[in-house]
Amino acid sequence: MTAEGQQQRKLVEVPDALRGFGRWQHQGEAGSRWLAALPDTVVEWCDRWNLKVDGRPMHGYNSLVVPVSRGSEPLALKVTWPDRHMEEQVLALRLWDGHGAVRLVDADTAAGVMLMRRLDHTRSLRDVPLEEAVPVIGTVLRRLAVEPPHGLRTTGAIAAQHRRELAAQWEDLGRPMPRRTLDRGLELAGELSRDDYSVLVNNDLHYEQVLRTWDEDWAVVDPLIVSGVLEFQVAPLLWSRFDELGSSRVEWCIDALADAADLDRDRARRWALLRAVEYWLWGLKASLTEDPVRCRHITEALMCPRGVPVAVSIRWARGPRRAEEAGDTDP
Template identity: 45%
Template sequence: MEGNDGAGPASAHVAVPQSFRDMPRWWGGGADWLDGLPRLVHAYCSRWRLSVTGEMAHGSNAAVIPVSRDGDRFVLRLTPLGDGVAAQAEALRFWDGRGTVRLVDADRDGGVMLLERLDMGRSLVGLPVAEAMPILGRMMRRLAIPAPEHVPSTAEVVAARMAVLPGEWERLGRPFPESTLGRALDAGNRLSHTESQLAVNGDLHSAQVLRGEREPWLTVDPVLMRGDIAYDLGRVLWTRIDEMGDAEEIVRHFRAVVDAAGIDLDHGRDWVVFRAVDYWLWGLAAGLTEDPQRCRRLLTAV
């Protein structure tokens, strides 16, 4: 194909890894979309004058294909329709490469985005937890610019969850002491009001931050919210808590994140408590077994 390097899209064979087919995302359906992925990649390569330059990688529900055009390197990211591509494209356009992967083009209706190429094999998961935590804290602050008014508010999300947590706790058989629930509700009362209108990434953790070239580390798959930048502090910790030893070490990593982000310690603790209890209940309802225990360890420590 004129202007492309390497094999053109018509000659490129894209295989869907079995590991992608085995993801829980597809247990309830989606085989037709998976079977059609090679044709979909071919169509968008033709549309955007791209050449496939590597094998498909994936997360839980998105396929990522290395591609190039006129010597420039990108990736195609493909998800089934209705999986929030429009919101994600809006988030990437809003941050416009400030701490995030840069969006080059998007077909929101088709579930496809063309993105800046990052090192898909190098995320913060590969760094020791003591190195990763300050980077995530600084990323919270890096993304904290004035947010659009129409995006979800962290305070409104907390208020909505506050209304249902006690009922979920009862339905799930009171899986932890009532005092723990009370602690979360007390924290939620404080968090359901905020004056902050800063941008927040509502899905921040080590696996979502990849090695870049423009900046050392760049966030992928952000969820744009506004309000309190400490919103996802709990997730930052529980996703790496298996690498943390005793409660003292957990607290040390907690302090490293809040210090790097410039967050008040007690305020950060409120967010950890509320989100950990919320996720604990969600995890039990979803049939998870390991994540609720991670939340328990985190709550016990902080």
């Protein structure tokens, strides 16, 4: 390693949080070697692509992101575990070509490295009030809806899988939701497995992963992709900021997303309900404590026809027995 490389290596400190927890842990000895080699990997690719480290490394669950520059151009070097998700992410970023997503400058999928335009990581839609953030993220959702490549998992196939598995999951978890909620989820899964159009959908779109660009636009990072209907992605935009949204504004959020992304409102509501039912069960199985409660509130808000007050909707969704147990016996 050259003297310059040694100097660069000193600047690449792997955060303790990534050392302690990440996807690499599921890869056995290979994952441990990948983690230990991260500083050398960064130096190697800085040398190949003529980059200089110029900031403190950041991380996610799956990767290390190092601020770098080439001349006066601010960039970000991302090193991630090389797998199918990484390959699909590179594919998506190339298809979007900087329109609604971070611009990919270069990549080597075998090595798990990507070079991207740098965004302002201190400014995300998570910090923007919902009244402004929801229309913006809806616009981003629509901008990303390009023709999908062949071979991706489809939203219809995901719905069909839910149709096969939800009832058994419900039983295994001790029937944690009303039967009528499960039945509605199963009904919707059957209907939505037959969705009839297909675009590229970012399956991991949420407010924290939409960052400000240096020209005051917004761009997605770290996409996971499927092929199918845009309405599939409404539900995470409900539960990821549900504590601010509340049950009374679930319908408002769906309407605002539908307006901004040109969605079918009824399909958006149905997908939101199905995905909330599925994530409620998945979250309980994964021992999550907060998201299953959020999903319960979302399903209750969506289980009655539009226009019914939320409190009445919740009583209807829980059913007579659940309402009596809660001490709520009003007609």
